[in-house]
Amino acid sequence: MTVHGILVDIPTADGTADAYLTHPDDDRPHPGVLLYQDGFGVRPHLKAMADRIAEAGYTVLVPNVYYRSGRVPLIELPELIDVDQCDEIFATIGPLLVAATVPDVVLRDAEAYLAWFADSPLVTDGPIGVTGYCLGAYLSLRTAIGHPDRVAAAACFHGGRLVSDRPDSPHLEAGRITAELYFGHADQDPSMTSEQIAELDEALTAAGVRFRSEVYEGATHGFTQADTSRYDAVGDARHWTALLDLLKRALPA
Template sequence: MQEKVVDLKTKDGVMNTYVFHPDRPGPFPVVIFYMDSVGVREELSDMCRRLATVGYYVIMPNMYYRMVRCVDLDANRLWDPACADKLEFMWKLNRHLTNTMVMEDTQVMFDFLANEPAARQGKTGCVGYCMSGRYVYRAMGVFPDRMAAGASVYGARLVTDQPDSAHLVTDKIKGEIYFALAEHDHYAPAEMLEQVSQAIKTTGINGRMEYYPEAEHGFAFPTRRLYHKASTERHWERLFDLFQRNLN
């Protein structure tokens, strides 16, 4: 496995970005891995490595770079009253981001990838968890000629009243998009999911929504107390199939 950290200059600062790809001659299809609200950490790096081992160039940006270079948050303790200050800090980091900001950062990554020998040019995939489900959804519509496959895993705020809401570009999507939904997820209300479902049906895009029985928000993170092994392995199977169909 080849790994490196690169600092990408954006109009708002320097975005520390993590790269993983196989230790053999490339180039490899690119998958952008958008972090969840807890931020970049070893747990996510391990997930990037799992994708990279099957033949992908995986790039994971620290989307909180405008405020911090790294975070130290234990998701299993955030709702402990003793950690109230850390929980509020996480929400502050989360709230400062907009879909527009993340799309600008995505373009910066594309510019970087254009000069990366190990990164195959052309069709790109993306995956995002929790808050980043909406970034996947939005990116698929903002970069329709580049994003060939995307997976939103227990995505939150997929529909908002903001002008850059992800669902507003559903009709622009040309690739295949997949939504993995936890059966129990208060961050994904039924009304929001119905709006996404209707947007998919109305526009006729290649989109699919799948519920994971018994799973809760955060089920795919192996160190999380809500980790659900069967659902996690199913989600990996879906990701591998999705990217195999569209990127290889």
């Protein structure tokens, strides 16, 4: 299926978020999918991932969640990001990442993205799907919690700190979720330990949430990102199968 990608601006309560939009090139509305970036931000690789989802029959929006600090590209990234050799990059994006995870900020921005979907002639009426990576996994879960009436499915891949000892930890609000969830955890990820995964699973089960939680053996944090040194082709292929299966169940294209 041929897809068409453009840049769009999304009005928010705090300004204007630039975003990448891609959809089947057939002049018809399709179910919406919100794709949340990882820590490195919106870049060609993430746009290619969005295009792949669009090819399956969806209208996909990839917002720049760092928009308060500027439009994409905020920082210059190498063609292949060596995660173990990019201290300068982390020094720049670290504060942006922290600011982007404040629960009230996530909620306000999600409201703006969902409003855009509701108003777009490219999107069918009804709930949407959400997927996210690293930072985006946290945002995906937060969006499902904050907008249970608008999110039918949410996927979270190599997410970090989905469980913490903070009073606003996402797992404590599992009872608000109505979406079907999927989690693809990396088994070599210190930001989401086996103990945290178990605690998240217990909270979701107790809340009656429909979910599937899988640990990808041999995978490290960031295993889906082909433009980084953490990429794992086997784990990435498995992630695509899980994500598209979830979307097909919850939001038939």
